[in-house]
Amino acid sequence: MSDTTLGVLLLGSAGLGADQDHQSTMYRPAFEAHPGFEVRPDTTRLDDPAVDVVSVCVEPDQRADAVIAALQAGKHVLVDKPLALTAADAAKVAAVAAETGRVCLPAHHQRFHPMIAAARGAVAGGKVGLPWNVQADFLVAGGTPSPAGELANFAVYPLDVVLALTGLRVRRVFARLSTHWGGGDADDFALLFLTHENGLTSTISVGRIRELADTRPAGLAVHRYRVSGSHGVLDIDASRPAVVLRRGEASSQTWHGPGTVDRLLDELRAAIVAGRPSSPSAADAVHVAEIVDAARASAASGAPVDLATDKEGSR
Amino acid sequence: MARHSVTDDTAPLGVIIVGAGFIADHHGAALRGSSRARLAGIVDVDAGRASAAATAAGGVPWSTDLAEALARPDVGAAIVCTPNLTHEPIALQIAAAGKHLLMEKPLTITVPSARAVVEAFDAAGTVVMAAHTHRFYDYARAVNDAIAGGAVGRPVFARLALLGGWIWPDWRAWVLDPAKSGGHALHNGVHLLDLVSWWLRDEPVSVYARGRAQTAAELRIYDYLEMHVRYAGGADAVCEMSRGHRPSTLDRRDVLVAGTDGVLQLPADGWGSTVVTESGTSLLHPQAANGFAVQLDAWLDAIADPAAERAMTPADAVRAVALGVAAELSIERGEPVTLDEVMGGVHA
Ligand SMILES: NC(=O)c1ccc[n+]([C@@H]2O[C@H](COP(=O)([O-])OP(=O)(O)OC[C@H]3O[C@@H](n4cnc5c(N)ncnc54)[C@H](O)[C@@H]3O)[C@@H](O)[C@H]2O)c1
Numbered sequence: 001m002s003d004t005t006l007g008v009l010l011l012g013s014a015g016l017g018a019d020q021d022h023q024s025t026m027y028r029p030a031f032e033a034h035p036g037f038e039v040r041p042d043t044t045r046l047d048d049p050a051v052d053v054v055s056v057c058v059e060p061d062q063r064a065d066a067v068i069a070a071l072q073a074g075k076h077v078l079v080d081k082p083l084a085l086t087a088a089d090a091a092k093v094a095a096v097a098a099e100t101g102r103v104c105l106p107a108h109h110q111r112f113h114p115m116i117a118a119a120r121g122a123v124a125g126g127k128v129g130l131p132w133n134v135q136a137d138f139l140v141a142g143g144t145p146s147p148a149g150e151l152a153n154f155a156v157y158p159l160d161v162v163l164a165l166t167g168l169r170v171r172r173v174f175a176r177l178s179t180h181w182g183g184g185d186a187d188d189f190a191l192l193f194l195t196h197e198n199g200l201t202s203t204i205s206v207g208r209i210r211e212l213a214d215t216r217p218a219g220l221a222v223h224r225y226r227v228s229g230s231h232g233v234l235d236i237d238a239s240r241p242a243v244v245l246r247r248g249e250a251s252s253q254t255w256h257g258p259g260t261v262d263r264l265l266d267e268l269r270a271a272i273v274a275g276r277p278s279s280p281s282a283a284d285a286v287h288v289a290e291i292v293d294a295a296r297a298s299a300a301s302g303a304p305v306d307l308a309t310d311k312e313g314s315r
Numbered sequence: 316m317a318r319h320s321v322t323d324d325t326a327p328l329g330v331i332i333v334g335a336g337f338i339a340d341h342h343g344a345a346l347r348g349s350s351r352a353r354l355a356g357i358v359d360v361d362a363g364r365a366s367a368a369a370t371a372a373g374g375v376p377w378s379t380d381l382a383e384a385l386a387r388p389d390v391g392a393a394i395v396c397t398p399n400l401t402h403e404p405i406a407l408q409i410a411a412a413g414k415h416l417l418m419e420k421p422l423t424i425t426v427p428s429a430r431a432v433v434e435a436f437d438a439a440g441t442v443v444m445a446a447h448t449h450r451f452y453d454y455a456r457a458v459n460d461a462i463a464g465g466a467v468g469r470p471v472f473a474r475l476a477l478l479g480g481w482i483w484p485d486w487r488a489w490v491l492d493p494a495k496s497g498g499h500a501l502h503n504g505v506h507l508l509d510l511v512s513w514w515l516r517d518e519p520v521s522v523y524a525r526g527r528a529q530t531a532a533e534l535r536i537y538d539y540l541e542m543h544v545r546y547a548g549g550a551d552a553v554c555e556m557s558r559g560h561r562p563s564t565l566d567r568r569d570v571l572v573a574g575t576d577g578v579l580q581l582p583a584d585g586w587g588s589t590v591v592t593e594s595g596t597s598l599l600h601p602q603a604a605n606g607f608a609v610q611l612d613a614w615l616d617a618i619a620d621p622a623a624e625r626a627m628t629p630a631d632a633v634r635a636v637a638l639g640v641a642a643e644l645s646i647e648r649g650e651p652v653t654l655d656e657v658m659g660g661v662h663a
Contacts, residue, residue, distance in 0.1 A: 132527065133539065135555070137474070139573060174523055174651070176543075176551055180471045180575060189472065189573075191551055193523065193543060201525050203541060203553055205472065211576050221578055222571065228539075230529075232561055233478075235583065303650055304523075 005038045006076075006272065009051045011066060012058030015080065016148045022080050022107070023057035030261040031055065036269050047073050053268065056080065060148070064089040067104065068096045076103040076272050078264075081156045083282065085148075087289040094282035103271045105264070105278040106285035108160035110238070112263035116161055119227070119236045123165050128229025134162050134202040141221040142213025145182035151175075151190040151295055155206045158225075159192070159288050160280060162204060165227060168196035169287060174304040175295035181210040192295055193304075328415075328615065329355030329389040333381060333405060334397030335368035338419060342394045343372055345607040351615045352392070358384045381405065385412035392618065394446075395419060398489045399496050403428040406443065410435035415442045417614045421505045421639055422632040424497030426657055429636040433629040442617045444625070445632035447509045451609040454581060455510055458570055462514055467574025469548075473511045474571040476555040476583070477503075480563020481530055481538070491536055493643075499536045499556065500524065500642035507554035508542060508638035509631065514572065517546035519634070522641035523651040529559030542642045545651070564597045 008031050013023040031037045040050055046069065054070040056063060056079045064084040070077050071093075083106045084090040097104035110116065123131055138158040146153035163169070172195035182188035189207035196202065212221055223238040242253035258266070271278035294305040330352050332339050339357075346354045356376040359365035369377035378384045385393070385408070392415035395405050403423040409416045416436065422445040423429045436443040449455050462470055489495040496502040504524075512519055522544050526537025538559035544552040560567070570581035587598040613626035641652040 132529065133541070135476070135553075137571065139578065172649075174543075176545065178471070178549055178551070180549070180573075191472075191543065191553070193525070193541075195525070199527070201527070201541065203543075205474070205553070207472070207573065209573065209578065211468070212578070222580070226583075228478075228557075228560060230561070233565075233567075302521075 005036060006052040006269065007050045008037050008039045008053045008055055009044050009046065009048075009075075010039060010042060010055045010057070011046070011070070012056060014057055014059040016060055016082075016146045016153050017144060019144050020146070021057070023055065026261050027055045027057065027078065027080075027107075030265055034262060034265045034269075037265065046070060046075070051075060052272070053078060060085050064093050067093050071096045071100045071102045071104060074100070074102065076105075076268070078105050078107060078268055081107050081285075082152060082289065082292075083285040084289060085152070087286060087293045090282070090286040090289040094286045097277075097282040101275075103268065103278045104282040105268050105271065106280055106282065107261075107264060108156060108280045108284070108288070109260040109264040110157040111161050111164040111280065112260045112267070113238050114257070115236050115238050115240060116165070116225070117263070119225070119234055120164055122234060123227055123229075124167065127232065128227055128234050129231030130198075131166055131227050131229040132200050133228040134166060134200070135226045136162055136202065136204040137222045137224050138204065138206045138220070139222040140208045141219060142210060143208060145184060145186060145188055145208055145210060147184070147186055149177070149186040149190075150188050150206055150208050151177060151292060154208065155190055155192065155204070155292060155295070156288055158204045158206060159291055160284065161225065162194070162202050163284065163287065164280070165225065166196060166200055166202070168198055168200050170194045170196050170291050170307060171309065172304050172306050173291055173294035173298050175298040177296070177299040181208065183210075190295065190299075192291070194291065328352040328391045328618065329387075330392045330394060331356040331358055331384050331390050332368070333358045333393050333395045334419075335359040335361075335364045336396060339368065339396040341607045342396060342417075342611070343368075345605065345611040348605070348608055349611055349615070352611065355387070355390050356384050381408060382412075385409065385414060391415060392417070399424050399502060400489075400494065403432060406432040407435050410439045410441065410443070413439050413441060415614075415618050417444050417446055417611070418632075419446045420448075420509075420632075421445065421497060421501045421636050423636060424501050424640075426633065426637050426640055426659070429633045433633060436629065442614070442621055443629055443632075444614045444617060444627050445635065446610060447506060447627055447631070447635060448606045448610055449506045449510050450513060450627060451606040451613065453603045454568065454570070454586060458572065458579065458581065459514055461579055462516075462572065462574070466577065467572055467579055468576030470515050470572050470574040471550045472571075472573040473514055473550070473552040474569065475507050475511050475552070476557075476567060476569040477507060478555060478557040478560045478569075479566040480560055481558055482563070483558065491534065493535055496536065497639065498643045499526070499538065499540055499558075500542065500646070501636065501639035502536070503556050503558075504540050504542060504554070504642055505635040505639045507556055508544065508642070509635040511544065511552040511554055512634065512638070513631070515546055515550045515552060517548040517550050519544050519638055519654050520547050521545045521651045521653045522638060522645050524642035524645040526646040527559065529557075537646065540642065542638075544638065562595065564595055566598065
């Protein structure tokens with residue numbers, strides 16, 4: 001199978017908000033450029049045997065059902081984030097993924113960032129001893145505010161990274177949601193205070209600063225993680241590695257090698273070829289969705305929310 | 316009123332230092348460099364410490380009796396550097412003697428006692444200031460200047476981390492006894508809680524804090540603190556204070572402020588130079604103004620003109636205590652604690 005080319009069906013081009021179209025801007029170009037995948041014409045039917053993988057970007061409220069249908073048709077799935085709008089819907093998807101044994105990879109691609117991927121290995125290898133705290137900032141410059149709010153939209157990325165770095169599930173969530181820049185009703189700033197297994201605590205700030213829309217370089221204004229452990233501290237600046245260019249009109253950064261979405265496809269292919277669940281898995285997306293649900297409840301009540309602990313482990 | 320008998324425009328103000336321990340030396344050095352004030356004596360309950368410090372300062376008078384020192388007509392003011400629990404009675408004694416006070420932070424370790432101290436100085440007509448020294452450091456002023464200049468618009472999110480290793484003595488240290496220090500949120504947490512509140516120019520509403528006994532499970536204080544403050548205007552702050560980070564040779568100071576118009580950062584690796592040697596990696600701090608000297612000047616300014624705007628007001632000092640108390644209470648309860656609750660509904 002390692003030599004075979006996997007046929008890809010691109011299903012849907014919707015996102016959170018009218019102009020979010022990750023299918024066209026991220027996944028199609030990545031699949032087209034990645035060896036081992038071949039994008040089938042959009043008219044291809046889901047049950048066509050030439051389709052091995054379905055890349056799902058349908059409307060968020062129909063996404064869980066579309067993923068379930070694809071899995072039940074025997075296809076592997078790459079699904080845009082968020083995998084589902086609620087933890088309950090995400091859990092349904094995860095159950096079908098487990099049942100069918102198909103790969104269901106949520107597009108939490110930031111964990112494949114070269115700085116973060118290296119850090120995951122270092123932490124898991126004990127470089128800082130036993131980790132006991134993580135601090136994270138994920139502040140995006142500009143772009144269109146998500147009508148669903150940035151807790152639903154962006155928080156998935158740093159949450160997934162913190163879970164991947166530590167391997168520790170979250171037990172308790174305290175959160176604050178605010179609207180500082182977006183102008184609408186949706187939150188554009190979230191602060192998440194998480195208490196994990198083994199007493200590890202983490203704090204994540206996530207926001208979209210619309211005022212920085214015209215500054216170059218666009219994208220993440222601040223993206224970093226600090227892992228404190230019993231024997232050391234690891235500072236991860238995900239705006240690096242970078243060759244920094246300064247020119248009259250703006251400064252910018254550049255680097256060589258595959259991007260995070262390309263690396264996500266590496267994982268998709270590797271999991272399919274090996275016949276194993278992907279990492280992250282659908283179960284990981286369930287836990288992220290549980291945290292997002294709890295954060296919403298905590299922000300509304302002003303009190304911390306405990307997650308049920310009787311759920312089976314997601315990793 | 317005593318103030319008129321002890322300050323005149325020509326002679327430097329006579330200042331005694333009460334509590335000749337670790338931090339007293341910094342105040343002594345600031346006094347040595349000042350033309351407006353002079354070290355007039357040392358008071359410490361420990362005669363050995365008092366006399367040694369007095370000798371080191373060139374033979375100034377020393378005493379184990381504060382009342383005796385305060386009775387001297389050439390003493391107009393005191394800088395108090397004693398354990399936190401003693402701040403309240405010492406402050407009240409100094410107010411009663413009609414002298415001015417620069418009190419090491421925290422002003423006291425409870426809100427009612429902090430208020431009592433401020434009221435006592437109001438009644439005496441003398442100046443009390445709490446030594447929130449970070450307000451007088453270059454880094455904090457650079458951040459404050461930028462915010463004041465509108466660099467980020469209205470600030471809505473501030474992060475401040477002061478992370479270091481163990482600097483305290485052994486198990487006998489008073490700092491490790493919450494009854495004597497008030498706990499780490501009152502001992503060191505107040506530095507950060509005060510600073511971010513100053514930067515954000517907003518009134519704190521509630522505190523959610525988490526503490527960790529990192530260096531040893533048997534610690535009765537939290538050597539690592541994380542404190543979230545919510546403000547009336549909608550802003551948030553996250554403060555981390557640590558004495559539990561390793562290695563202790565590499566301390567971190569990290570600032571991030573996001574506002575309606577932009578973001579400013581003083582990244583942990585953005586200040587100081589990194590020195591890598593055979594014995595490890597450390598930070599070489601940049602040359603900077605002596606915060607203790609700048610603070611001394613601000614206090615002397617307030618004494619010279621009590622009506623002028625102050626760098627650190629008594630209300631600021633009470634608020635810092637309230638934030639520290641709220642943080643300790645929040646850790647105990649695992650829930651946010653409102654300032655209303657710890658201030659008894661009355662804001663300073
Ligand atoms: N501003 C800062 O950056 C900073 C830094 C460290 C400490 N501090 C503060 O300074 C104060 C002192 O801390 P330290 O680390 O120097 O303590 P320390 O233990 O080194 O010194 C305290 C001294 O006070 C003396 N003392 C105790 N009770 C006394 C009393 N009733 N009357 C007179 N003397 C008494 C002790 O004998 C000792 O010499 C504390 O309030 C602390 O919070 C401030």
